[in-house]
Amino acid sequence: MVSKPRMEFPRPFTTVDVVIFSVIDEQLQVLLVQRPKGGEEPFPGRWALPGGFVNVALDADLEACARRKLREKTGVESPYLEQLGSWGGAARDPRGWSATHVYFALIAGAQLTLTKGANAADVAWFEVDALLAKPRMAFDHAEILLAAVERLRAKVEYTSLPAFLLPEPFTLPQLQRVYEIVLGRPVDKSGFRTRMLAAQFLEEAGAVEGDSRRPAMGYRLRDRDSAVVFPRTFSPRGSPLGGR
Amino acid sequence: MVSKPRMEFPRPFTTVDVVIFSVIDEQLQVLLVQRPKGGEEPFPGRWALPGGFVNVALDADLEACARRKLREKTGVESPYLEQLGSWGGAARDPRGWSATHVYFALIAGAQLTLTKGANAADVAWFEVDALLAKPRMAFDHAEILLAAVERLRAKVEYTSLPAFLLPEPFTLPQLQRVYEIVLGRPVDKSGFRTRMLAAQFLEEAGAVEGDSRRPAMGYRLRDRDSAVVFPRTFSPRGSPLGGR
DNA sequence: CAAATAGTGTCTTTCAGACAATATTGT
DNA sequence: ACAATATTGTCTGAAAGACACTATTTG
Structure with missing residues (x-):
């Protein structure tokens, strides 16, 4: 025993x-x-x-x-x-x-x-x-x-993960740049902004700051503990499947 | 040493x-x-x-x-x-x-x-x-x-996983039923068929068989080793995010 | 031929992608 | 004012969702 x-x-x-x-x-x-x-x-x-x-x-x-x-x-x-x-x-x-x-x-x-x-x-x-x-x-x-x-x-095709690769506050152009770096392809500016703001995971960090000529709105993550999932993937016109 | x-x-x-x-x-x-x-x-x-x-x-x-x-x-x-x-x-x-x-x-x-x-x-x-x-x-x-x-x-919202829950060959109505069982909600027939067939992961198992009145086309998985990813989720009109 | 289900077609709405226009700031 | 970039707007096409219709088989 x-x-x-x-x-x-x-x-x-x-x-x-x-x-x-x-x-x-x-x-x-x-x-x-x-x-x-x-x-x-x-x-x-x-x-x-x-x-x-x-x-x-x-x-x-x-x-x-x-x-x-x-x-x-x-x-x-x-x-x-x-x-x-x-x-x-x-x-x-x-x-x-x-x-x-x-x-x-x-x-x-x-x-x-x-x-x-x-x-x-x-x-x-x-x-x-x-x-x-x-x-x-x-x-x-x-x-x-x-x-x-x-x-x-x-x-990255369908979540807000890249936001965790930037120090806060960050601007939308900066965030877009990170998406492009990780994905390895350009992303449309207009659609990008619409998507990010519609997803509601950002809050305005009041002030602005400069990374280029014109200052931009700074943003901060509403929740630093989890990423947000978008309803659809980024997908350039041609590509048939998003690929999750 | x-x-x-x-x-x-x-x-x-x-x-x-x-x-x-x-x-x-x-x-x-x-x-x-x-x-x-x-x-x-x-x-x-x-x-x-x-x-x-x-x-x-x-x-x-x-x-x-x-x-x-x-x-x-x-x-x-x-x-x-x-x-x-x-x-x-x-x-x-x-x-x-x-x-x-x-x-x-x-x-x-x-x-x-x-x-x-x-x-x-x-x-x-x-x-x-x-x-x-x-x-x-x-x-x-x-x-x-x-x-x-x-x-x-x-x-299940965006892949062909439910096909692995059925013995082959299976019919599209049977497959749809499994989707509905797992998801816990009804799925539109027309859209369902379009999606399944467009995804190219099924091959016709020649003959048909009966599970109800009218026999239906039987299908088999083209590849039993991996599931297929759909470009978008099933999403009833209202739901804002698919939820991946 | 009636019942039941398989399978197809059509209309509408939504929304991403493309691209153009406008706004704002530093020099 | 000009250059450079942020921000917004418009147009179009593709595709999903809703729903109606047709086809085929059994009893």
Whole structure:
């Protein structure tokens, strides 16, 4: 008779990784961490998504763990954070059967100056499309990054996600620019404004400020905790399916 | 010097659960398993999602594990299977820090007769809305079920998912009925047909058969591995947002 | 031939996309 | 005033929703 049922079978190890996106220099970028070169660590010197083992003592749940990783690497406290999915199997980590829970985060470009908060040298931003073209990442992180980018681009077609990539307050032209950067194509000005304002997720940040000649109305998110879903996708005349 | 880096910290345990949906008796139902009553098992006698620990020896990866659980409980080999997300934390299982990877599956109503394939008495179908109204499930499975139902209902608005809930070949009126059952509201016949046929995911299963007075064209899925995404949601005139 | 359901057609409204016009500010 | 960009307006076409109509089969 045992006090607990037999729990002595081998357990996979559990990690959490975070795909942290931001728009810097007019490009969609991802934060990566370089793996230690010496020691017995797998993929020495390779770049990887920030993440690591769940700490049973520190982390109340998976999301808390993701927030901890994010805080440690960027100093950012309250980003947009969404679960992306999980990847697990015998082959993805040479140390054994592992499963990782992946989150993706959107943070504002301005906040990156804080990046050097905790660590520093081994952290860097990478332009997403360049990374995807020549994937040399640790573990199965290239696959995970691809899934994250696809999810992001898909959701940008019909949600307000890009608003989380800008520091507040932001103007509608700035927001439009972010949409165009992430989507990789121009967006009609008039339709864009109609859509954003109709969706009711913005509130005027009173004053205006200048990013160009004429100042524009500043806006702020009504709710920083969740994105808004539009009734239809952005879709240039020709494209048959929106692609969600 | 150790051959491997220190991996001796406490690991959470890893499980996989599957939310198996089907339409039976004109209702959306979900398959649950009753937890053993004796022994030291948590939640004795409660109903739970089928699932359990990842078997490092048997399961190549998470999806394989999910398919194994599904096969063991239903005998179904190739359902529609999609990852739903993961839930993990210190509090969800009395035995300790645990993380579960959840999949959701759609199987055709006719296949359920095979249900008694492997196990039997401790497995049963439950009408989804009744379950959600009075959740008495083990672990955090009520929360997980809710998430699964929300995901399903949301995707039914703009994908061909309901086709996986019918045995082939099926007719368009039958398919429409499934949409109506899952969505909980009537759908216009004309628009429905236009949409389904325009989406190109069906192929005529030659002959016809009868479910009512007049026989109808039978259809089969062109691709049983993935669902099709429609450009817009079903949306009755009034509703402002589709809700994805 | 009547009942019942499969399948088609038509009208209206909505709304995204395209593009043009106007407004506002710094220099 | 001019340049540059913010902001608004108009037109058009595509497609969804509503609803009526036709077709086909069984009993």
